[in-house]
């Protein structure tokens with residue numbers, strides 16, 4: 001019998017029609033920044049916190065937790081349970097819903113450990129595609145999840161790959177550089193009953209535009225009336241305002257209104273654990289127990305999803321966050337660390353605003369001057385710069401930002417904010 005041919009061209013051929021995928025825009029921007037020899041270059045693209053020296057920040061409380069783990073000889077490297085580390089999963093729901101949450105006390109909250117916020121979004125979408133009653137018997141095209149226009153770039157890709165169809169709802173108004181509230185409310189009113197809406201719990205990415213509490217109440221009233229489902233993505237709890245409870249307000253209000261919902265959590269930003277990939281998906285069931293719609297049934301299906309996807313979640317990040325959430329002193333220290341980060345960002349907003357308004361007297365892109373720089377919340381600011389001005393910022397100013405005008409406030413610090421403001425001024429006046 002002839003030996004099988006080992007021709008390399010035959011091997012390559014089985015993938016010959018694989019198309020080139022475009023590079024991820026944000027990571028391509030970072031590559032451009034890294035290759036740039038200009039000494040005053042600034043990276044305002046990537047959504048990761050930097051300290052006042054432009055360096056990654058290991059939270060002191062995380063450093064402490066790591067030392068405790070390193071000295072604990074009782075820890076082994078066995079698989080975690082499929083649902084995650086119990087010390088973590090029993091505590092993470094309390095952080096977002098509140099320790100006194102009736103939903104938790106009634107045993108209606110189901111929390112599963114996920115691969116950070118991305119993994120939580122992934123399971124949330126898959127769970128709805130499989131089990132959301134109004135989707136039963138529908139094709140993928142009919143399983144719609146409404147997403148804010150704009151939203152985090154990965155939302156649409158994740159939801160499509162999990163069997164849902166993302167469709168935009170109006171959210172951001174470029175004319176005011178603020179919330180398009182009337183259009184958003186109209187859309188909620190006219191959408192079919194029991195529609196699924198993605199909501200950013202706080203610190204909307206990419207716009208930094210969050211509804212006020214009064215606006216959330218208006219939004220929630222329509223959810224309640226129409227029976228809509230709220231798919232909350234909470235990637236910045238604490239990081240937005242510096243206060244964990246404040247940033248959970250919208251989620252807790254929706255729960256208090258008995259609106260059906262789930263919440264995705266990420267500890268990437270608020271604990272600086274970007275690489276550890278620690279997060280959670282929380283479902284709120286209508287009742288505890290094993291009966292129809294009960295928490296135990298929902299949990300059993302989440303375990304199936306996890307088993308099929310990653311078998312068992314990773315241990316290290318869960319141990320760190322589990323320790324912080326369960327130890328009163330460490331929890332207090334974490335709150336202080338969060339304030340350090342959030343307040344540095346807020347200080348940079350104020351500084352940039354002051355430079356544009358008072359030092360450079362830069363013409364503003366919207367009707368409300370540069371107020372949006374201080375009013376927007378969280379990691380990002382939607383500056384209002386047009387694509388041409390953004391291009392000039394990158395190509396002539398060496399200030400790396402995305403073409404939609406978004407900047408990461410975390411990339412600003414005392415050493416570069418004046419240079420960035422000067423570039424903004426020149427880009428807007430067309431002199432850069």
Ligand SMILES: Cc1ncc(COP(=O)(O)O)c(C=O)c1O
Pocket residue numbers: 047115116117118119152200205233235266267268274279
């Ligand atoms: C709105 C939003 N959701 C989810 C994520 C996912 O983050 P991670 O998977 O790193 O936790 C991000 C990260 O930038 C985000 O901005």
